[in-house]
Amino acid sequence: MSATGSKSGGAGIGFALREDLRAHDEAAIRRIADATAFFRPDEVDVACELVRERLDRGPASGYEFVLADDAPAPPGQPPARLLAYACFGPIACTVGSYDLYWIIVDPAYQGRGLGRLLIDAVEQRVRAAAGRKVYIETSSLPRYTPTQRFYERCGYILEARLPDFYQPGDDKLVYAKTVGPASPGQ
């Protein structure tokens, strides 16, 4: 991942990617999730629960993280400012399918390519782990239209629509992207 450890994003933002989740990240993730004014409190709680699961159980949690700070954060140093993060992991009982559970960019830093950078970073890690497909679920509500377009621009295909999944009138859309070989050895 060419951007790992880079100090310069596509639009001149300084940032640094890391994978090691730290205790202070729960508060930082809650901060940027709340700042979006996009997620319900129970949704933010779920995002934070995945952070605690990973902190408590490590890789056995099944949750992996990629985090973008505004500066490198060496172990043991005071934390840099979190700008964005993604949480993903292998789907149980599958061979090579991954879910991208969360991707949130601090609204003060949106529109500068950080979301795309995180998606690329997740796909690279999935590919490195011999993963084949990445799935993203999102809502059909109009306020998610920019989200849907973003996933489509990143190469995700709408594979399924489950009517009234989230609540009446709010369908689940399932996007998927093939990031690795369709079958072993291909």
Place this chain on the structure above:
Amino acid sequence: MSATGSKSGGAGIGFALREDLRAHDEAAIRRIADATAFFRPDEVDVACELVRERLDRGPASGYEFVLADDAPAPPGQPPARLLAYACFGPIACTVGSYDLYWIIVDPAYQGRGLGRLLIDAVEQRVRAAAGRKVYIETSSLPRYTPTQRFYERCGYILEARLPDFYQPGDDKLVYAKTVGPASPGQ
């Protein structure tokens, strides 16, 4: 649920339903899952992990169980023999959608209506909790054809198919059934 606590199933099997998961159930669930010769070891491990999650964390785990024994098992008494079980729970970030994660019937007791009885019991509990929809995911592989037909006989509709989800050539089928009102107050 008329069958709860009954001593007589549709084909003359004695059984009793209960919801309180007990420590000995993990071994019993592993026994009937292995006996089916249907699930891979890693799949059985996942089924058992949900049992431990529920035992460790209680209702906060998000996993509910309905279990069928061959006789009533009063608290504190030696366990009866487990014949079948279902594991289900509310889906995070939804209003009223539930997943039926597992339903397994001891092969020595299949074909006697226990599966249907458990599905009915799950749906009744979802309805009682103001749930709207129950989702079941299964594989498209030919050996799952009887499973698919069973869900269809129980009133489940195939709502989505995700190609190559489980592994190349093994799609995920998503079945759903509306068990409660489509919207509050309806």
